[in-house]
Amino acid sequence: MTSLTTMQPGEHLEQPISRDVFVARGLLDRDDLLQLMDRAVTKRVTVISAPPGSGKTSLLRAWAARSTNLRRVAFVSVDRDQQDAQRFWRDVLDAIRSPAPSTDAEAQSAATAALEGDQLVERVLSEVAEQVEPVVLVIDDLHELRSADALAQLEHLLANLPSSARVVLSSRRDPPIRLHQLRLIAEIAEIRAGDLRFTERETRELLSESGITLSDAGAAALYQRAEGWAAGLRLAVIALSGHPDPERFVAEFSGTDRAIGEYLMAEMLERQPSEVQSMLLRTSLVDRMNGELADLLAGRSGSEQMLLELEEANAFVVSLDARRIWFRYHHLLAEFLRLELRRRFADEIPDLHRRAAQWFADHGEVVEAVRHSLAAGDWPDAARLVADHSFGWVLDGQARTIDAVLQAFPEVASADHPDLALAHAANELNRGRLEEAAAQLEVAESHIQSAPPGRRRRLAVAIASLRLALARRSGRLSEVIEQVNLLDASISDESNDQIAMGSELRAVALLNLGIVETWSRRFDDAERHLSEGAALARAIGRPYLEVACRAHLGFPSTTVSLASACERGRQAVAVAERYGLGERPILAPALGAVAFWAIWMGEFNAGESALRRAWEVAEPQIDPAAAVLLHMVTGQLHAARGQHQAALEAFAAGAQARSRLTGVHAFATPVVGWLAATQARLGMPDEARETLAGFSAEPGRIGFIDNARAVICLAEGDPAGALDVLRDVPDATPPTGPAFTLVETHLLAGIAHLQLGDRNAAATAAEAALAAAEPDRLIFPFAMTDAAELLGALPSHQTAHGALAAEIPDLLRGEPAPSTDREHFSQPEELSPSELRVLRYLPTNLTRPEIASELYVSTNTVNTHIRSIYSKLGTRDRSSAVRRARELRLLSAGRS
């Protein structure tokens, strides 16, 4: 049961079906109509709008199967009552990629699994543009699309369609999207019911191809009665096949005043053997079925064979996949069968829904299971399904699904139900509505006693886990820590308990626990929980969760050296990229840690690019705890480059973010210390003192504060005072672990000695700084304190760290900027219009999210364009891309 949600058999059903599956079914090849389609798709958009049974789908499928090498048809059928824009666009993307190169397919799906609707539309547009053959995107049953977002996104797609691409929309009624722009430029073709109607000649052809002999008068009467309605004629053909007296059938049909669909449907059903009738009626309430599910509902075996035979007889049964495993009924047939089922066997219906729900739940199709549970009237069961799977959906990046399924709950479904409240809480949390989430959690918690005893434990753990996530998102670290031990204990118990807690829940709890511990500087606990969480996530196939755990493992602990912490940070980024999760906000801490250590080790350019990426992936509503890290590293980078004003702003932003937390933050002390030191360097000693005054450092970290005090003294021309302040630092610094503060302490002392004219003491301090720095290559303090002059005071023969001493001045002067790849310097690949639009913003100081909002696209889209711009220009960063673009005169407005 644990990995239910990873199975999505419904996802790839609606692929275009190969020619042999449906052309050989006795469907008439309606050449005139196929030619009409060919003419229609010379326009950018074709709208087919006609009532059910007009033959829209048959035409589209026949036309798609006949397609030439000159185009590729991507066929999407909208699922019944589709309210989930994200799912709809993923189906579209799958159709465009299908048949995808098998090696890429998995990575591609993983990469898009979590994208939102508007990002998916951009992806659709760019992939359509990349296809070699022109793509015709066919969207059938568009009337089933009930998401206003998806329809708006569809409009956007039509407005931005690459010139070679075509879209065909098929719907029972005119689609509710604006098409007047396309009408104005005559780029729209419309096919309506009148165009689809059978002619009398076609009616005769259909009869003769189906082996039905009918007099001319009979054929004419049939045609007149059916009025060219495709479904009516097909039903009539089924009824006529093997009919003992076709002429009598036509006479009766022509004579009746019954509505023809109902009349013919009833005829068809009556002509089936009773076991087939029974199977058809009882399976009518699922949207699609395979043999196993049909047997379960029909209460007998052999359904698959019946379905295959019905499909072969063209009896309104459609197979959904080329292997003919999944079937559905023609919409008209399904409607009539459902009514008939309700008329004949109404009392069986709840039980049939219940069986379907169980089957879908067992096969990981939770959305269908929920739908049938609700239809059976079992909303508490449905609530339990949603509560149990909401984590999985969130982790698969399909959190919108929770919202969609919750909409379907009846009003009688009491909000006091703990499972339902829990599902609502997960939904609100996911939508960033923290207060609403808290309120729902209260409800869940206060009604937990109404749950069956066996379930209370699991609910309690789920509630605690959501609380933890909520508190983490709100930055209430101290509150979290209070609950952590409780949850930790219950998780440990759980593994010995009879009640197995879902592995997902457990991994999510471990993640939140570990994140909070990381930010609370309990790195040993964090290491334990996050490693376990990552391993568990990997075991249950949850890449997002694995990446999230690993993203917070980039810090050293007593058991993890600095070198391996760095390596873990880089690994987290690599793993995320492999899963296509390289742009998720959760990766920000890993990128921040990578930048942090790169800057400590003097690799400022590498640090800068990791940091820039960290800010790019961080969502606007980044957790305050992660924001502290990113601001601090930004400040360090500027400080290392002597840009003290920019450093000041970043450290101040870090201190500001920290003040929104209610607990101790791992980097609170360095942020405050460096903020004060930067203020002092900028000639604001009073402000610096004020910064320090309101702050009490954690035990063992006083060194950051003392260093800052020393900088204030030095800035005020009081080197002796600085030495006084620094005297106690070495004793107050923990003897183990990297000497983060100590290097700076020695350097500041050395500078003070130098100012006092004591070159020997200065050389000794410089040597001590090098000794402390060497094991972990802690170069950053040399840059921040501008220690070049001090190192000059240390004669090279007097140091045991000559290599480092020689290297540091080079690093402080700055590494050579990442060189432009000269090989790409010749003629760059042409930029697309949208890339050019983004390019124009690169010389500005707008951030990527700001560019995105200027262009009304998602940040992700901008990221994609910028990556592509870099690669086409052969550059690696924004400034060199701008330089290169200037050289190529791509920035002039003339080209737009």
Next chain:
Amino acid sequence: MTTTTAGLYAIRIKGRLGPTALSAFPTMASEVKDGETVLTGWLEDRSAVFGVLAQIEALGLELLELRHIPSRRQSPESDDDRSPDRV
């Protein structure tokens, strides 16, 4: 909006509806005249109206006419709501 939409409706459909199709409209009375079926019934609001239309569409029935029948004997609860904006 809903107050002006609620009311008695007559829906004319081509052909005589049999028991199966009629079971889709349990709240409406049916009458067959000249090869047409007229469904008559009180529809509470817009979504009820659209629900009936969707059902007609789903069954492939041919809609000939949808008529809102002005009611002389208004239902008591809607009396107060006959607001001035009703044309």
